Amino acid sequence: MKKMWTHFVSCIVGLAVMATGPFAHALPREPQPSSQFYVCTTAPNVMYINGIWGGSPDAATGSSIALRDRMDAYGIPHWHDVVGIWNKSEGMLADIFVKLVQQKVAEGQAADEAWIEQVTRYASGLQSNLSDSDKQLVDSQLGDSILAQGAPDDTDAAATLDQASQYLFVTSSFGGKVILVAHSEGNMFAQELYARTQLPVPNSYNRFARVAANVQVVNVATPAMAPNTGKYVTLKQDNVINAARALAAATRTYQPAPANADGGILAYFGVNHAFVGTYLSSKVPTNNANMAPNLEAEVMRLVRNARDDAASFGTAPDGELKVTGTVSPGTASYTVTAPDGSLATTQMTSSATTVIALPCDTIQTGVYHIDMAATSGKLVSFPEVTYGYFTSLAVPTEGVLTNMFEPWAFLGSAGGSLTPFSDSSGALDVQVEKDDQSKGYLVHLWHYRALPTT
Secondary structure, three states: OHHHHHHHHHOOOOOOOOOEOOOHHHOOEEEEEEEEEEEOOOOOEEEEEOOOOOOOHHHHHHHHHHHHHHHHHOOOOOOOOOEEEOOOOOOOHHHHHHHHHHHHHHOOOOOOOOHHHHHHHHHOOOOOOOOHHHHHHHHHHHHHOOOOOOOOOHHHHHHHHHHHHHHHHHHHHOOOOEEEEEEOOHHHHHHHHHHHHOOOOOOOOOOOOOOHHHEEEEEEOOOOOOOOOOOEEOEOOOHHHHHHHHHHHHOOOOOOOOOOEOOHHHHOOOOOOOHHHHHOOOOOEOOOOOOOOEHHHHHHHHHHHHHHHOOOOOOOOOOOEEEEEEEOOOEEEEEEEOOOOOEEEEEOOOOOEEEEEEOOOOOOOEEEEEEEEEEOEEOOOOOOOOEEEEEEEEOOHHHOOOOOOOOOOOOEEEEEEOOOOEEEEEEEEEEEEEEOOOOEEEEEEEEEEEOOOO
């Protein structure tokens, strides 16, 4: 994580080189490291958020390990280990539903739209639209709840969300796919996390990286009205969700998303809500022609679909990795030598022109070396006739929009000569390495900087 934070900071720092004086353009140059990021990844980062009866951090970790083991068994690679986000509010959902909704019915009150969901959010320490009187009602019942031991206050919930957000944004901003797998009440946290990734950039959680397309959610046994990205499974015989459904019908509030799996006679005994014991069981059928034959296989199918639908830098929505260049004044060209020795030369204009594009299906490992050749033009801002040039290269890494940040602009410039001149030098090296963990490529950028004179 420390390594990722270091690169996260370095990727947004502009690297500028300005040379002045009659012979400044003749200074020798050498490559300097700029930053690194991942492209064309296929192995996702996976986060698991527990729900009812998560019990403890150890129990939530156990569920994360079980999820990881199932992914391994089904041949679904993952980048790093499955990360468990312990939702401390586990365990109170059913009790809150029973006590609070019964009390509302006894008072003869009709609950507001989505009232149960808002109760769950408030009980979890998240923002809700409950009235002050309803919040007092929730607080009074929480004190008596036999299932509310260790219930969080707002600070705990906010800390959980912020910690999860930090990990999510760092991993996705470096080009990685992220999948949130949430169970039961954990879906309320997943909703909040996912909503943060979909906000317009910049925002208070994310200053520059466009990651909305990188994140997918798998909702398991969700009490919410609708799944985040259309990928969910709820068992018809899940008695916790059924209790919420019945209470919602009695109070004319929203219904949780419809059950879409039927466990048949095998699931008619017990609570049928546990993440590992029920939803990661190969013994419980789905009886749905559009699903995998059993719940374990169905959860894995949803995880695989989430992996395929999540974007990685170098794919959607930005397209392949590109380096663009401009020149003004003067003229310039960039010549790219690919790792296989092939050459390609591009003439620059004052508008951004593609110097190199690296689609995922043709990208090569090795170094793409980019040389610059420039001819000076008149510098209009000088009081006398003076010649120079200004070229720039821009690499929109980590999903950063080019018109927001161009971190590697100002890569070649010279000015101050009283006569026209030409110049050539190394401009940029794009080093590509195959990365086994992300199942993609690790890209290092090296810019060429003028050496100081002695």
